Amino acid sequence: MALLQNSSMRRLLLCLLAASLAAEPLRVMTFNVRYPNPNDGADVWTARRDLLVETVKSNAPDVMGTQELFYEQGQYIVEKLPEYAWFGLSRRGNQEDEHMGVFYKKDRLNLLDSGNFWLSETPEKPGSVSWDMSLPRMVTWGLFEIKPSGKRFLHLNTHLAHRDVDEAAREKSLRLIASRIALYDESMPVVLTGDFNAPAGGPAYGIIAPLMKDAWKEAAERKGPEGTFHGFRGTPRTSRIDWILFRAPWTVKYAEAITSHQGARYPSDHFPVLAVFDVP
Numbered sequence: 001m002a003l004l005q006n007s008s009m010r011r012l013l014l015c016l017l018a019a020s021l022a023a024e025p026l027r028v029m030t031f032n033v034r035y036p037n038p039n040d041g042a043d044v045w046t047a048r049r050d051l052l053v054e055t056v057k058s059n060a061p062d063v064m065g066t067q068e069l070f071y072e073q074g075q076y077i078v079e080k081l082p083e084y085a086w087f088g089l090s091r092r093g094n095q096e097d098e099h100m101g102v103f104y105k106k107d108r109l110n111l112l113d114s115g116n117f118w119l120s121e122t123p124e125k126p127g128s129v130s131w132d133m134s135l136p137r138m139v140t141w142g143l144f145e146i147k148p149s150g151k152r153f154l155h156l157n158t159h160l161a162h163r164d165v166d167e168a169a170r171e172k173s174l175r176l177i178a179s180r181i182a183l184y185d186e187s188m189p190v191v192l193t194g195d196f197n198a199p200a201g202g203p204a205y206g207i208i209a210p211l212m213k214d215a216w217k218e219a220a221e222r223k224g225p226e227g228t229f230h231g232f233r234g235t236p237r238t239s240r241i242d243w244i245l246f247r248a249p250w251t252v253k254y255a256e257a258i259t260s261h262q263g264a265r266y267p268s269d270h271f272p273v274l275a276v277f278d279v280p
Helices: 002-021 045-059 071-080 163-182 205-206
Strands: 024-032 061-068 084-087 102-105 109-118 137-147 152-159 191-194 242-249 251-257 273-279
Touching: 002 251, 024 045, 024 191, 024 251, 045 205, 061 137, 061 152, 061 191, 061 273, 071 084, 071 102, 102 205, 137 242, 152 163, 163 205, 205 242, 242 273
Parallel strands: 024 061, 152 191
Antiparallel strands: 024 273, 061 102, 084 102, 109 137, 137 152, 191 242, 251 273
16 A cells, blocks of 8 residues: 555656646737827727737737837727736837837736847937938847746847838848847847848848747747738738747747738737747
């Protein structure tokens, strides 16, 4: 009997140990939410904001990088989804204009540190512009700890210059982002989300691709179209310009370009992209 009890106890302990070492999922989303442009007609923010909130709620990201987010939009999202908190400055260095707002589930992640830098020759100067870009561009970042394991990762979120003539600026912006990531030891997992306004596989993508993996390409299972910008029409262009990249010993279980809508109404003019990682 004692031998049987000891054997059962050993099996229980081994099961508990295996469970403690098992990979845990981390749900990451990138979402260009489209700023509250009063000229968007039927697709103005007030007409689609509840659909956007429902899209976030139903896909339950643990962390979400947004682009084109205005302060009023960020506040509305966390008012309707109080399980989330968010942080970030606008590209002007205040609460006016576009934010690279980062949202996270408070019961899943601890925010240990955060900050911003600008994609310019003076990255610590709020609102700075270089490389003939028409607008300030920036990165908002957060250092997170996963509960309850205590595993850490760095998340950076960005929105690169949008014009066709900005290709050189996008490449320089990604070189700057890569240099910032290189400041962290390779043992630190890093996630980069954003609207890069450049096709996956193009020249700008080629700057960062040798340093980071593409969650869409690495995913064991994918759902949704390759293209992510659709202009509120639901039919996307062919290019995938919204990326989730990572530098980590993680596997990607699933990736999806989320096409949910209500009739002709879409939550944004971009499809949000979700990646589900296994974090060992």
